[in-house]
Amino acid sequence: MAPAGSPVLTWGRPLLLVLSVLCNLILPSAAVKHDLFKTCSQSGFCARNRAYADAAASLSSSWASPYALDPSSLSFSDGQLRATVVKAVLGTDATANFPLTVSFLESGVARVTLDEERRRKGDIELRHGSKARKERYDEAAKWALVGGLELSKGAVMTEVDDPNGAAKVRYGPDGKFEAVVTFAPFSLEFLRDGATHVKFNERGLLNMEHWRQKKEKVEGEGEGEEGKQEMVDTPEDESTWWDESFGGNTDSKPRGPESVALDISFPGYEHVYGIPEHASSMSLKQTRGGHGNYNEPYRLYNADVFEYIMDSPMTLYGAIPFMQAHRKDSTVGLFWLNAAETWIDIVKAKTGANPLSLGVSGKTNTQTHWMSESGLLDVFVFLGPTPRDVTTKYGELTGFTQLPQEFAIAYHQCRWNYVTDQDVMAVDRKFDKHDIPYDVIWLDIEYTQEKKYFTFDPLTFPDPKKMHAQLDGHHRKLVAIIDPHIKNVGDYPIVDEMKSKGLAAMNKDGNAYEGWCWPGSSYWVDCFNPLAIEWWKGLFKYDRFIGTAPNTFIWNDMNEPSVFNGPETTMPKDNLHHGNWEHRDVHNLNGLTFVNATYEAMLYRDGKKPADMRRPFVLTRSFYAGSQRMGAMWTGDNQADWSHLAASLPMILNNGISGFPFAGADVGGFFGNPSKELLTRWYQAGAFYPFFRGHAHIDTRRREPYLVGEPYTSIITQALRLRYALLPAWYTAFHEASVTGAPVVRPMFYEHPADEASAPVDDQMYLGGTGLLVKPVTAEGQTAVDVYLPDSTPYFDYFDFTRYAGPGVVRVPAPLEKVPLLMGAGHIIPRRDRPRRSSGLMKYDPLTLVVVLDEAGGASGEVYLDDGESFDFEQGGYIHRRFALDAGTRALTSVDVAARKGAKTAAFERDMAGVKVERVVVVNAPEEWKGKTEVHVSEEGARESQRRRPVGFEWVEGAKGKASWAVVRNPKVGVGKGWKIDFS
Numbered sequence: 001m002a003p004a005g006s007p008v009l010t011w012g013r014p015l016l017l018v019l020s021v022l023c024n025l026i027l028p029s030a031a032v033k034h035d036l037f038k039t040c041s042q043s044g045f046c047a048r049n050r051a052y053a054d055a056a057a058s059l060s061s062s063w064a065s066p067y068a069l070d071p072s073s074l075s076f077s078d079g080q081l082r083a084t085v086v087k088a089v090l091g092t093d094a095t096a097n098f099p100l101t102v103s104f105l106e107s108g109v110a111r112v113t114l115d116e117e118r119r120r121k122g123d124i125e126l127r128h129g130s131k132a133r134k135e136r137y138d139e140a141a142k143w144a145l146v147g148g149l150e151l152s153k154g155a156v157m158t159e160v161d162d163p164n165g166a167a168k169v170r171y172g173p174d175g176k177f178e179a180v181v182t183f184a185p186f187s188l189e190f191l192r193d194g195a196t197h198v199k200f201n202e203r204g205l206l207n208m209e210h211w212r213q214k215k216e217k218v219e220g221e222g223e224g225e226e227g228k229q230e231m232v233d234t235p236e237d238e239s240t241w242w243d244e245s246f247g248g249n250t251d252s253k254p255r256g257p258e259s260v261a262l263d264i265s266f267p268g269y270e271h272v273y274g275i276p277e278h279a280s281s282m283s284l285k286q287t288r289g290g291h292g293n294y295n296e297p298y299r300l301y302n303a304d305v306f307e308y309i310m311d312s313p314m315t316l317y318g319a320i321p322f323m324q325a326h327r328k329d330s331t332v333g334l335f336w337l338n339a340a341e342t343w344i345d346i347v348k349a350k351t352g353a354n355p356l357s358l359g360v361s362g363k364t365n366t367q368t369h370w371m372s373e374s375g376l377l378d379v380f381v382f383l384g385p386t387p388r389d390v391t392t393k394y395g396e397l398t399g400f401t402q403l404p405q406e407f408a409i410a411y412h413q414c415r416w417n418y419v420t421d422q423d424v425m426a427v428d429r430k431f432d433k434h435d436i437p438y439d440v441i442w443l444d445i446e447y448t449q450e451k452k453y454f455t456f457d458p459l460t461f462p463d464p465k466k467m468h469a470q471l472d473g474h475h476r477k478l479v480a481i482i483d484p485h486i487k488n489v490g491d492y493p494i495v496d497e498m499k500s501k502g503l504a505a506m507n508k509d510g511n512a513y514e515g516w517c518w519p520g521s522s523y524w525v526d527c528f529n530p531l532a533i534e535w536w537k538g539l540f541k542y543d544r545f546i547g548t549a550p551n552t553f554i555w556n557d558m559n560e561p562s563v564f565n566g567p568e569t570t571m572p573k574d575n576l577h578h579g580n581w582e583h584r585d586v587h588n589l590n591g592l593t594f595v596n597a598t599y600e601a602m603l604y605r606d607g608k609k610p611a612d613m614r615r616p617f618v619l620t621r622s623f624y625a626g627s628q629r630m631g632a633m634w635t636g637d638n639q640a641d642w643s644h645l646a647a648s649l650p651m652i653l654n655n656g657i658s659g660f661p662f663a664g665a666d667v668g669g670f671f672g673n674p675s676k677e678l679l680t681r682w683y684q685a686g687a688f689y690p691f692f693r694g695h696a697h698i699d700t701r702r703r704e705p706y707l708v709g710e711p712y713t714s715i716i717t718q719a720l721r722l723r724y725a726l727l728p729a730w731y732t733a734f735h736e737a738s739v740t741g742a743p744v745v746r747p748m749f750y751e752h753p754a755d756e757a758s759a760p761v762d763d764q765m766y767l768g769g770t771g772l773l774v775k776p777v778t779a780e781g782q783t784a785v786d787v788y789l790p791d792s793t794p795y796f797d798y799f800d801f802t803r804y805a806g807p808g809v810v811r812v813p814a815p816l817e818k819v820p821l822l823m824g825a826g827h828i829i830p831r832r833d834r835p836r837r838s839s840g841l842m843k844y845d846p847l848t849l850v851v852v853l854d855e856a857g858g859a860s861g862e863v864y865l866d867d868g869e870s871f872d873f874e875q876g877g878y879i880h881r882r883f884a885l886d887a888g889t890r891a892l893t894s895v896d897v898a899a900r901k902g903a904k905t906a907a908f909e910r911d912m913a914g915v916k917v918e919r920v921v922v923v924n925a926p927e928e929w930k931g932k933t934e935v936h937v938s939e940e941g942a943r944e945s946q947r948r949r950p951v952g953f954e955w956v957e958g959a960k961g962k963a964s965w966a967v968v969r970n971p972k973v974g975v976g977k978g979w980k981i982d983f984s
């Protein structure tokens, strides 16, 4: 939920008065939300670095970067190149030293780190008696990275004959990668198979703002002639070096200017993706003006942006500074590991017939310019060549997505607010009465006693145990919100403990920082502090958070953090966190650390023994690289508007390729009342969001699916049933994401990297590796959609088997009752077709396999199953089968994906022994099967008499334009068994 200006502020609380006064001071009118957030020119370091880039561009060939590598400092050992990069300080004889480390990792990833010698040594003075740390922040890696850092044994360095001095390192798989370091000016190039794919400091925009002493103005000196003279000598604009004000807040900047910036070019690459979160296209736009481009850089500074606007590089709630560059047949990547406020400019230049761009096959060079306010320069380079290579290597570093509990990928019913426990139980009963499936009902902030987290309001929720028990009766769950702001009020043990233990984030003077949020005056738990995590863990025990039960899970909102009276609705940058790091350094990590603490708390809620643990489910609004290890995210406070429905698709796709696939948008739109058509279309789209939740603002009308009325309620129910039927396919896709980093829903370029026309497509998506291709309707009144098909592979309508083939655009009918959904030939899709009230009730249901034959008559696919809640899968407690219909032998077989041995394997197989395949549907079934009435089934371990058991079969001729299909009736083969169905 968002703060200032929100209609919720009509509630009578003293806070509201304060807020509305504040708002009136800041905002000339409620519509100008933009004014709450900085543009680049209002953010000192962004303006300085853009000016630096402009100066370099205007000087063009006469511009030389003032950074040079000192050759005498160069060394190479154990996969690491080390040297000192020396900056000649403009207009002086002074220099500043920056220790460089280039690490070549066993995985083929290269990491470039640049620190500042003087700050590292602590040889600087802080202004205003600040207690802040003196070093550049170097702990982002501690939070974001979990592995992949093993150094390469095979990397070797050689000197290169170059008039400017250079060295070359050969590394990566089969030594196919090279890094070339040029000494003066300092630059770096990364090559694959002899061609350059990534260049650092090509345009000379490397800028590490070294520490300097503030020259205090002498009496009489000022804005006069002398001041102006100085400006000419030093082309740097010092006006934002020492303090900055915005929206009535002043940042004391005790360390002075310390930004870090670098230009990174992708020669021959036309598309760049990633750097979520923005309400923008997946293929990122240029940011330096021009027709159809932005005028502002993409910004990463996690913020509670009220009523965010569409098609904008403005910052939103989360930040993942990971970018992929893509062109036909090549994808490379870049991870800028920095948690401070960051801006990224993007420009694209036509390559023309430049003889120097040898080996560059694309027609465009994409040039990016990264600017962060503080911290190390710490960049990872991924050389691909496939999108999958890049996402997998990134996942090895930051962790793959958590394998969620199965309920978490089913449907979630939320609103602000279900107002009483009776209300919750009534909604639960109405879903049942209308035969509409759902798994989870949510409680927003009003369940608490006066916004004190870890309490239930005794008047409105007098019997939370009974409420939980009713839900549990159908395997349903409850998610309760817990935010990081802790109410500053007497007689509230949580705030007393947090303050007395010193676990709150601090202001610049080192006292607990007090600000305004939902409860009014509040303090913020500082989850950078290991002791705060320990304390937080205790709060979720059933005897502390009274009224909760094993089917309670947690939603972490407002964790940017949102501070209603803070600069840009967040904490002051000179606040201090654990270890005396400034908030400035860690801002974009703040949300991650809070979710981390909640995840840990939920993990240990039932005990410390692995057998007691169940997978936590935590939803977060704020996130950073690595947050995917801890739960799901959603795109925050969207609106009940068609444009927001459309924007959800590129946002979710972009999050997926950026390592955080467990993503969704509020179905129906948070603010405002959707039309019945919009709500229906949104459910059809939401059924294909990895995280699928309906949510609504407190001022909106109730919109639970059973309230909408016919035909909408039935159509929405069908969309929900479609999601539930496909849960085995979704769970299999999540499993793959959790072990390879592949996105759960995938953009076209990810599956078809060689197809250039696929590159910008961001309004249709694949469900995992199933070949299911969906293009949700996102415009009012639309009754057909144009689906782009990259090649001549046939696709079949999911519902009526109409045949489509590319390459090119095909028109698929989409009357209101239909979500355009195609099945790609060559795939096998697992389903569970029996309608149930919740996913938990489907655990022992039989499977249906949909086999979609390609032109040769073959198809393959997978299913992954486990108990859906515990960690037993880590000890082999799962079934993972590969199905293949062989075009030659005409036999469909089920085999184990990998020989697995684990302590829990046998027990899980026993538990699943009764789970059978009850139907096999073959789409695009060959004519030769006409008239056939039985096929033969063999199962491993079957008795002699049961070998080649005949089962019923029917072939049905397709009407004009539709595929013929066939069905195998109840083959009764075990889902965990090896088996064969012989169609010959």
Ligand SMILES: *[C@@H]1O[C@H](CO)[C@@H](O)[C@H](O)[C@H]1NC(C)=O
Binding pocket: 142, 143, 596, 597, 599, 600, 629, 630
């Ligand atoms: C949470 O943070 C702690 C401390 O840094 C770390 O040990 C733990 O692995 C993190 N949890 C997750 C799920 O990343």
